[in-house]
Amino acid sequence: TKSELKDLYSFALDLGRKAGKILMDGVDMRCGDSAGRVESKQEEKMNAVDIVTQTDLDVEAFVKAEIMKKYPSHAFIGEETYSSGSSKEYLITSAPTWCVDPLDGTVNYTHLFPMFCVSIAFILNGEATVGVIYQPILDVTYSALSGHGAWQDDGHAWKKRRALPLINNPAPSLSAQAPKGCLFSCEWGKDRRDVEGGNMWKKVNSFVNMAAEIGGRGGKGGMVHGVRCLGSATLDLAYVASGAFDIWWEGGCWEWDVAAGFCILKEAGGLITTANPPPDPMKDPIQEVRLGSRLYLAIRPAGDSEKETGRQAQ
């Protein structure tokens, strides 16, 4: 029911902040090794750039236990539960499911680069229905409840925007969507495997090069004002939703990296599409995507003016 969902949303908000506090304990306790990094045991997962820290494991255990206490019948998908190999595949089903990244931006965390956060989503009938992203070092929360809106810090709601023409247009291309002077965010991800149509790293690399090329076309600068790579897919989505970024592209992320951001972006009126880049992503069609894909392109909510952020007091 509506009131159960509102209750669940409040629970998720509170849980995100509590989990963020554990992340900050790790930062506060840092012994300050010569590189000034957070001291937390690290291990490699898929490859050398894909790491897990003791903090990821601790926060996931905490979040999972809290959820199971309150919602024992719900399913749980967590980044570290997945990597521990207790199950091979986690497919999003129609069961009520929590999808959690206890620490998105793990590499940033270990380097004390502040772009790290907790990401908690609740998925109902395959749709991300509640999303909470908490960035503890800045003490900022981004959240959304489907059908009710998206908020930053509980105090600011993002006005529902006119949808971009993407849905109505049978063959939209990125160049048709990107506003002039946009801030473009792109992640290299951690997947170095070969995928259909090439190697994931090379795909991402060529996309970044393309954006850089567009940004400097003719030596005059062009569509792209700047290209950013935050190292947190979750925060990328929050920033697209808030209007700080106009576009975000990534190949290779998982459900837990995007589920909460998916909900927040959609509620803010933005779009998330498949980013399996066609031969020329600037000209060829891009399509809408559902949660569970590996490649994403997020486009900020349309505004009446080009750089309107859409933020307003609640």
Ligand code: IPD
């Ligand atoms: C990663 C970050 C990174 C993105 C990767 C993710 P993690 O998540 O979001 O920005 O490029 O695809 O796996 O490992 O830091 O939780």
